[in-house]
Ligand code: NAI
């Protein structure tokens with residue numbers, strides 16, 4: 001029996017996570033879902049966005065399924081990623097047939113460093129007029145990311161990845177990042193292509209088909225993956241995983257979408273595809289492939305939520321996928 005800790009969070013997290021859980025339940029697998037929560041709603045009730053009891057439940061879990069947290073997102077997702085010692089955030093962006101994507105040739109994956117960079121929280125208010133932030137890059141974190149990237153490209157039958165960085169300006173930090181990643185890749189027989197991150201943003205918009213796997217520092221990965229979402233039809237489609245040595249957390253890339261929360265129309269596909277990544281991780285690869293195929297079929301038939309131009313609601317999309325399963 002695999003134990004999945006389910007944390008829907010706030011806003012549309014409370015809508016898309018139950019829809020995705022319903023889809024998995026329809027497969028009848030040996031999975032036990034353990035309900036918990038965190039985020040703004042929990043903070044209002046308990047004073048703490050991520051109660052210690054929830055954090056303690058992580059140790060007993062094989063994986064975590066998370067929705068999104070609102071204003072307290074950084075107090076929820078960053079400690080959860082830290083708790084599982086996540087060193088990579090995997091964010092695939094693919095344009096699906098039938099979806100009106102800006103760039104229909106997009107099929108790429110962003111492998112984002114997940115523990116340091118500018119997301120260390122080491123900020124200080126020096127004076128009324130000045131604030132600073134410390135950017136941390138370590139050889140250890142860069143190596144772990146690069147090792148994962150090498151395995152990842154080999155699994156995909158590829159032999160190369162792109163390194164996004166800005167070592168022409170951040171010479172010491174991104175210099176260390178780039179050199180470390182290049183050296184691990186070369187030790188593993190994997191080729192790399194170096195790309196300055198701002199220029200890469202433009203090239204991804206113009207020629208997304210040139211990129212398959214992009215390896216980047218934390219903030220660059222955050223920004224470039226939302227950009228990639230824009231190429232394929234929006235945030236309602238982007239799943240992600242946060243991998244650690246003994247546990248992993250799966251979540252849609254999107255946030256709580258306050259503009260549509262409570263209306264029942266959020267696109268559940270990003271979360272359903274995140275659960276596919278989760279199924280693969282816990283050893284249900286065939287089932288993951290089936291759910292993915294059926295989700296793609298549902299998209300191509302236009303049975304989608306309004307963000308993709310369809311008339312379905314969240315539950316309707318999940319019900320359609322379940323009926324096809
Ligand atoms: P957002 O991702 O929530 O929304 C951006 C836009 O995309 C909105 O127009 C929204 O309606 C649309 N959108 C997102 N997901 C969608 C879906 N599944 N179906 C249809 N449309 C969808 O980002 P935003 O507005 O910047 O942030 C809102 C809140 O979410 C903030 O409080 C932020 O802190 C939080 N957030 C939390 C994250 C997390 O918990 N991992 C990640 C990003 C934001």
Ligand code: MG
Nearest residue numbers: 222223226253
């Ligand atoms: Mg983001």
